[in-house]
Amino acid sequence: MRSLPSILSLALVAIAGVAVAGTVNPARDAILASFAATAKLVDPAFTGFSAERGHAFWTAAHTGGKPDTPSCTSCHTPDPMAEGQTRAGKQIAPMAVSKTPDRFTDSAKVEKWFGRNCNSVLGRDCTATEKGDVITYLAGK
Amino acid sequence: MPRRGGWRLPSAICQLASFMVCDLCSCIVDDADAGRAKGGFMMRRLLVGDPDRAARAVTDAKDVSRSVWVWDLPTRLFHWFLVGAVLVALITELIAPAWWLSWHVAAGYTIAALLLFRLVWGLFGSGYSRLASFSYRPRQVVDYLRQLLKLRPPHYIGHNPAGAAMIFALFAVLTGLVVTGFIVQGGQEKQGPFAGVAGFAFGNNVRGIHNFLAYLLMAMVAAHVAGVLADGRLHKSSIIRAMITGWKRVPAHLSVQASRPPRILAAVVVLAALFVPAVGALILLARMPPLGVPAMIPDQVWAKECGACHYAFHPSLLPRASWAALMADLHDHFGEDASLPPAAAAEVAAFLQAYAAEGWDTKAARLLSNVAPTDPLRITAAPFWIRRHRRIAPAIFAAPTVKAKSNCVACHRDADSGRFDAQAIVLPDPAPSGASP
Numbered sequence: 001m002r003s004l005p006s007i008l009s010l011a012l013v014a015i016a017g018v019a020v021a022g023t024v025n026p027a028r029d030a031i032l033a034s035f036a037a038t039a040k041l042v043d044p045a046f047t048g049f050s051a052e053r054g055h056a057f058w059t060a061a062h063t064g065g066k067p068d069t070p071s072c073t074s075c076h077t078p079d080p081m082a083e084g085q086t087r088a089g090k091q092i093a094p095m096a097v098s099k100t101p102d103r104f105t106d107s108a109k110v111e112k113w114f115g116r117n118c119n120s121v122l123g124r125d126c127t128a129t130e131k132g133d134v135i136t137y138l139a140g141k
Numbered sequence: 142m143p144r145r146g147g148w149r150l151p152s153a154i155c156q157l158a159s160f161m162v163c164d165l166c167s168c169i170v171d172d173a174d175a176g177r178a179k180g181g182f183m184m185r186r187l188l189v190g191d192p193d194r195a196a197r198a199v200t201d202a203k204d205v206s207r208s209v210w211v212w213d214l215p216t217r218l219f220h221w222f223l224v225g226a227v228l229v230a231l232i233t234e235l236i237a238p239a240w241w242l243s244w245h246v247a248a249g250y251t252i253a254a255l256l257l258f259r260l261v262w263g264l265f266g267s268g269y270s271r272l273a274s275f276s277y278r279p280r281q282v283v284d285y286l287r288q289l290l291k292l293r294p295p296h297y298i299g300h301n302p303a304g305a306a307m308i309f310a311l312f313a314v315l316t317g318l319v320v321t322g323f324i325v326q327g328g329q330e331k332q333g334p335f336a337g338v339a340g341f342a343f344g345n346n347v348r349g350i351h352n353f354l355a356y357l358l359m360a361m362v363a364a365h366v367a368g369v370l371a372d373g374r375l376h377k378s379s380i381i382r383a384m385i386t387g388w389k390r391v392p393a394h395l396s397v398q399a400s401r402p403p404r405i406l407a408a409v410v411v412l413a414a415l416f417v418p419a420v421g422a423l424i425l426l427a428r429m430p431p432l433g434v435p436a437m438i439p440d441q442v443w444a445k446e447c448g449a450c451h452y453a454f455h456p457s458l459l460p461r462a463s464w465a466a467l468m469a470d471l472h473d474h475f476g477e478d479a480s481l482p483p484a485a486a487a488e489v490a491a492f493l494q495a496y497a498a499e500g501w502d503t504k505a506a507r508l509l510s511n512v513a514p515t516d517p518l519r520i521t522a523a524p525f526w527i528r529r530h531r532r533i534a535p536a537i538f539a540a541p542t543v544k545a546k547s548n549c550v551a552c553h554r555d556a557d558s559g560r561f562d563a564q565a566i567v568l569p570d571p572a573p574s575g576a577s578p
Contacts, residue, residue: 088452088547089548089551112482
């Protein structure tokens with residue numbers, strides 16, 4: 001049997017730990033949940049997003065998009081903690097949630113940029129699984 | 142006269158002192174003078190022509206030539222300051238990069254002030270400085286030139302007729318350069334006292350005159366220097382040294398003008414009476430808002446959405462038709478998908494139409510609105526853009542802070558205002574060699 005104070009302190013440590021990791025955000029969770037629902041609809045075998053798959057997608061050289069931008073890393077650099085740069089020279093804040101905490105918390109913004117960039121990099125819309133994997137990968141960074 | 146073996150030290154020091162320390166001492170450049178006035182220094186009243194200087198112009202032992210005090214200190218200072226200001230104006234326009242424009246303008250103001258001063262000093266200065274003393278009839282100029290062609294030009298103590306004609310011509314051309322310069326600065330650059338008065342087209346046309354006068358001035362300066370050198374050869378005297386020390390060697394038989402001291406108080410009063418209203422008028426003119434530069438409140442959606450990927454191009458950089466075509470196809474935006482929600486796209490499009498190039502009289506708007514017929518949406522394809530950036534090294538565009546030719550604000554620090562002042566250009570360090578653009 002544990003005493004009440006020790007349970008409370010454990011809970012506090014857990015909350016603090018999660019908060020430091022930067023993964024707890026209701027808006028981001030809602031966006032992920034929505035992608036998860038769509039993924040489940042498309043593929044009933046879907047079990048959850050994977051940071052490893054997101055990492056692989058992030059660094060992969062894709063085909064089908066614009067020749068100047070074959071990969072996410074073309075503009076964002078391979079390191080999500082680093083600043084990126086657009087082809088027109090503008091700085092891009094790091095994609096890692098630990099560096100830019102409000103990443104993936106605005107649904108319209110998420111849709112706008114996946115819409116544009118998936119078209120530029122892959123020449124098609126990304127699937128809900130791909131989007132969820134990338135967000136999961138970057139939220140853990 | 143026995144040829145002097147170079148300047149003796151006291152004389153050289155004295156000459157230097159004479160030039161630098163406001164004429165407090167006058168120099169005896171003549172052997173005979175040196176014998177007469179021991180030590181080589183004679184105090185003379187500051188700036189004032191010595192009433193006795195004609196008498197003190199001493200003949201040398203063989204009575205062949207003598208030194209005469211011709212140019213007073215203000216006239217000499219005027220001459221060399223003018224030389225400096227004209228050189229600065231030429232160098233800053235022909236050699237220095239565009240962002241030295243303010244030095245060019247400063248040289249113009251200096252020349253204007255010098256001309257005004259010389260005009261007044263030409264009325265109240267000492268003998269040979271007065272305009273009346275070298276105002277010759279055209280006939281006399283022609284006669285002099287005819288003699289010059291025979292290599293037997295007559296001696297004059299002050300300006301000879303050809304030199305005098307050149308002085309007046311130089312004054313006229315310099316005045317024209319100052320006036321046209323002001324108009325170009327106001328009309329083209331939207332800077333200075335005439336920014337609120339002169340339109341771009343007017344300034345652009347006057348620029349042609351300004352350039353022509355500048356080349357004419359260079360030719361005239363060359364002729365002036367050639368004339369000075371020829372005079373030195375033909376008369377075996379240095380009138381360059383005369384313009385430094387004030388003393389000129391002339392044949393003994395030439396009669397010297399009756400001494401005429403300067404009227405300093407009158408000169409100061411008239412100068413002030415001209416300068417104060419002129420400066421006041423320029424200040425009042427400069428406070429007028431520049432012509433054709435509307436007050437623009439930046440649209441928030443435009444700033445955020447366009448500025449997310451690139452420098453948010455000022456609406457004045459493309460004409461309405463180009464903006465309309467560009468906003469109609471954001472899906473393929475220079476090879477990128479830049480699509481926007483319809484409401485945001487409509488707001489940006491309306492803002493761009495409201496402040497497109499047609500509504501501006503700035504240099505960037507007027508010259509860039511002449512778009513490339515084959516690529517009318519691309520600002521960096523406009524003929525003016527290409528012409529103006531042709532000397533920018535590829536390594537500058539490849540610099541990490543620039544990366545693309547479309548990144549105007551990387552070098553034009555005032556790009557957000559649409560002004561693109563020459564003075565606001567700061568080139569970054571070029572990319573290390575081997576870096577891919």
